[in-house]
Amino acid sequence: MREPLADHTTLRLGGPANSFITHTDPADWADIARAACEPKQPRLILGGGSNIIATDAGFPGMVVRMATRGITARALQQGQVEVTVEAGEPLSSLVDFALTEGLSGVEYLVGIPGTTGAAPIQNTGAYGQQISDTLTSITAYDWSTHRIVRIPASECGFGYRISSFKRHPGRFTILTTTLHLRRASQAAPVTYQLLADVLNVPLGTRPPLAEAAVAVATDRQARGLTLPSSGPDARQVGSVFLNPTVNEHQAAHVRAYGGPLHYDARGEARVSAGWLLQHVGYAPGCRLAEGIYCSTQRTLTVVARGSVTSENYLGILYRLSREVEQATGIQMHLEPTTRTRKRPAAR
Template sequence: MATRGITARPLGQDQVEIVAQAGEPLGSLVAFTVAAGLSGIEYLGGIPGTVGAAPVQDTGAYGQQISDTLTSITAHDWQHGHTVELLPADCGFGYRTSTFKSRPGRWTILAVTLRLTRSQVAAPVSYGHLAGALNVPLGSRPPLAEAASGVIADRQARGLTLPASGPEARQAGSAFLNPPITEAQATAVRAAGGPVHTDMQGVVRASSGWLLAQCGYQPGIRLAAGVFCSSHRVLTVTVRDAAAAGDVARVLHTMAARVLTAFGVQLRPEIVPLGW
């Protein structure tokens, strides 16, 4: 989508409605809202992609998801041949998924409407990485602009931003979703020093990156001809030279199989594969 533009409309003393066109970079929308003193998506800075892409997998970071503040989506319905307004209940939002992701090709997202709150402080910090980057305790609410800057710095330090060029530029972000695990598996992971968290739907999940590291995968490791783990993190698979989609597919199958053998945990791709 090449459409650009952001408009704001006051909804009262504390609320503001934001309408962003689908082609607007998500980072530009975050910067706009932070500069306007609006809280609700300040922790989504530094995530590559457009506003229209964000609802597809309910993009989120540091405890915020785009669906938290989304009130409607304008989309073209290719099945019925007309443009519609979709409410959050129509979108099937879940952990890194939505109706748009599970039914690719049905809709083209044209614009996204959010409801944000006037505030000079950010949402409570709930992630240790961000608390460390901001040098604040968990649960605190740092100044809005400071929190947004801290997010960018933390993402860059951990290799979570997309470089414009170089060997790390050909990638699709995290290769796998954090998998759901049983209570027994959670106990075993904790005992081994691994991270376990509960998502917004109350599902207990392990860290895909940690599981892969326990299976011998390390940052920068060569996985196949032209396919590597990112030099920053094992969960991001990068492509160099003449490697093709089929090479990446085989690598992901192998990585998931090793985790399944070692832990009995099934990894599922966060990348949407087409034609595999």
Template structure:
């Protein structure tokens, strides 16, 4: 059953360490408890906010005038299939990097390039989490959902029904379908997915398309992420962020800025790095926001960081400055990647 929590401050529950209080916070240690807590809020017409690891969310300084359900369900199960494949079932509240680490340790391949990403497993299909050439969409079989409108749990909803796209899905930006658990198809050969990302291939000293031991790929990914301040560290303000704050724009090839790196993104389309656009609009690493209380990371311009005493208003002011600068320089409007709760830019 849901467990009421004494503390209602939301800032400590987010990786940005920002956000005001909630009226009520309850922890849901199982899928059943999640459903029970959501039904209770719906019955009482209480505004509801679902929170996992708090890694991809920006919460207003005013907080949340309602109930926050913190998804804390845990559990993993492996089911062996044919041809050396397995189905991994994971509860929504499991720490994502813990899942990846356990898979690599157990000789399961496929998730290693998604190492070091903070947050909970249930958020991975919502965001279609991806990094270093791999997306959840490639591995996801199906999910179990709580359908708030119908008041029922829907089991084994196929990945094909989730509208998975670049850092998005049909689940993003809505709270009427709540992920309770996910199922992923992995391999048992302890070998990575093909290394597609050029930076990762260089780090591993292999040709793009090569496969390497999953453990080696994980360590290389963690090394790269640490160098960009993208692995959580409570003592390092460069990691007090929501990860990449803006998505990489997908543009018609003819509209991509001259000299910008680009990758194919569909017929006639290319993906351009938001970091390149930001840097070439005059924003450097460490660029400060209001009063220096927030800043672009010292390691990566795509991360907006809380330097310890910032506010959400400070962070959004910095984000607005960056987005306006890119718009003025290139005519491209950057799109925020985190979910904005009670606020906007």
């Protein structure tokens, strides 16, 4: 029987893959790469399936689920520790490892589902920290040369929830990630106002490592940013839209309605996608269509319940982005990867 992708995605949507292989032993990679090339067929690389909307038709080629495990650490100079992680290792295991070993650099990524190998794809991050802050290089299989290559972080094209891997998908499969963490009893400086408020400290403070991670985990729980194993919000991909950048005119509109704007180091303004959805009338818990709802705690998390199709689910997301664009002129972009029809033009 062909493997349903719904069994491997947190939305539990997606039809069968033509062929499906789980990669567990790094030594087997050459065989898997060969199998994925012969006969020539499309490939889809899957981690934890927490940031992907798979099509109802499934996938007409080979799906490789990355499930290799392993974390190794090597002390460098001046309290730096080089940590290398297999692609299939859950990001949560890396965070646990760092906290247990007293290493700072990934503590604010606590509670994010998915694998470490997928984290560089969208430069996964939260609470002012992102994987690119400490990632120094990756090893990847280059499908165009059929070689394993080491790519330094400086060549990964990292930005806000983006990398060159996401811009040009398909060429590289990440096999390992290497990070430089710092031996410290204190966390990285707090740069995110919400976290500063939660911890009741000024921006720039370095709270104790464990305290910082507990504060983030507790706040994620309270704000519906965790993946429940059951219940009404169990089928989701987290935030469905990125926080869009806005021009001065759009920023003025947001300001006029009291919306929050965040400025990055280059002075570029972003507006909260969740606020935009609320601005056009949506709220946590609201029904968007049969079996499709905003999560009970967050407008920006859209959950599936019952027998929903990915086509219906995506249709709702496109409808939401059209409504926001019509009301504000601001274009929202999907955060999860999709392999379906293109976004219909705004009417």
